Amino acid sequence: MYVTLSETFATDQCPSTREVPRQPANDRHLTRATRAGETLFAEGDAANHLYEVVTGAVRLARVTITGRRQVIAFGFPGDVVGFPHNRRYHTDCDVIQAAELRAHPRSILDTPADNPILHRYLVNAAMAEISGMQDHFLMLGRKSASEKTASFLSVLLMRIGTISNGVGHVHLPMCRGDIADFLGLTTETVSRTISQFRADGILGLTTAQDITVFDPLALRRLSELEE
Amino acid sequence: MYVTLSETFATDQCPSTREVPRQPANDRHLTRATRAGETLFAEGDAANHLYEVVTGAVRLARVTITGRRQVIAFGFPGDVVGFPHNRRYHTDCDVIQAAELRAHPRSILDTPADNPILHRYLVNAAMAEISGMQDHFLMLGRKSASEKTASFLSVLLMRIGTISNGVGHVHLPMCRGDIADFLGLTTETVSRTISQFRADGILGLTTAQDITVFDPLALRRLSELEE
């Protein structure tokens, strides 16, 4: 699955899906190293591969004719990105943190017999993806700015952060603009909200990208729908 | 695919996906008739079937612990609903207009060999679903109330309405509350916005559910991101 940064921790999905999936046994894979800023594919491109993120981070986004952008999802280790429709990609995909990617031919989706194990793995990833996107709908449609931001940080902490002695640390691989476009907010609102969390003593910033979460539970509480 | 009521007409997907898909040849299907108000499945239920909507309309929704609701999608003829994750449904599914449904065993997703044609059909539906949901993200995250409403009506008109002599007609199978929860608005805002469209001469209401679209193009123009 590729994380849609919603209430992953609140769902009933089994723990194994949180871990980097074991690589299918007989995969004739080719692993590719990429750098931040590199574009993996763009909306409308012929979809020849699906990519499994091994390390690093990628960003999936769509842009409208008028220039407004929506970040669909961030891809972290274990996520699969690049699900095609009519053999084409429907988002842009950019690397935001140097990433290793495992490329799987798109044809595996069409011809299961070629590699049953990998096929099943990709179908499962697609189902997880749909489920995760449904979570994200709730966030976009029915949460306030602070709920969205708390939710985002909370899931990010769970996903790519560390917690020791009840204190969390997480490095944000994306800029404020990416977060805003992911949550359906403006950069100013994201910034303001994070500042408020800091004023409330919930978290602290060493740099703008490095966050120490003093009270992960408070963050989680805020991310559930308030009241 | 099941429509997420976004800019379907604006994407580059091939026309065939707009039509009711031909039924897989060797499907041992069971068709089921349902009435408005009936619940097909609820969030958390074991997912034994995927349902292909043949006639009528269904509503997919999730509700939070605090009672806020997000309508994930409406399912119309040709759409497939009930994609599972970890063998469970992750939304509620209710019939909103008497519907005929074709039930396909969930196991088809796991064991392609059992019915390769149906399997491929379902996988394709899942890909379309992901693509459609990505459209919907743009709507929820980056559109104003009037853009959302125009977009919704415009897609609905294309999908289940009729146009003759440049004038469109569409019957809304869902109530204002459903529309609001789908678009991330309140019923009041939906009502206000539709009233505004009426005042602008874009559309007219015979009943609250029956809309005549005098100017489908204007509606479509409004649904693109404004300016």
Add this chain to the structure above:
DNA sequence: GATGATGTGTATCATAATGTAACAAATAGT
């Protein structure tokens, strides 16, 4: 036809989030 339940439309007011702007901090380029 009365009755109530449900859904819808309109008005008013409150407020959360945005837009704008100015500034600070970090990063890249020379």
Add this chain to the structure above:
DNA sequence: ACTATTTGTTACATTATGATACACATCATC
């Protein structure tokens, strides 16, 4: 090291949307 450029933060004014309230339909049931 110094400037240019991007990125992030903060303050204030504005506005779109939400909340509340109530009137008006429509429909089913008695």
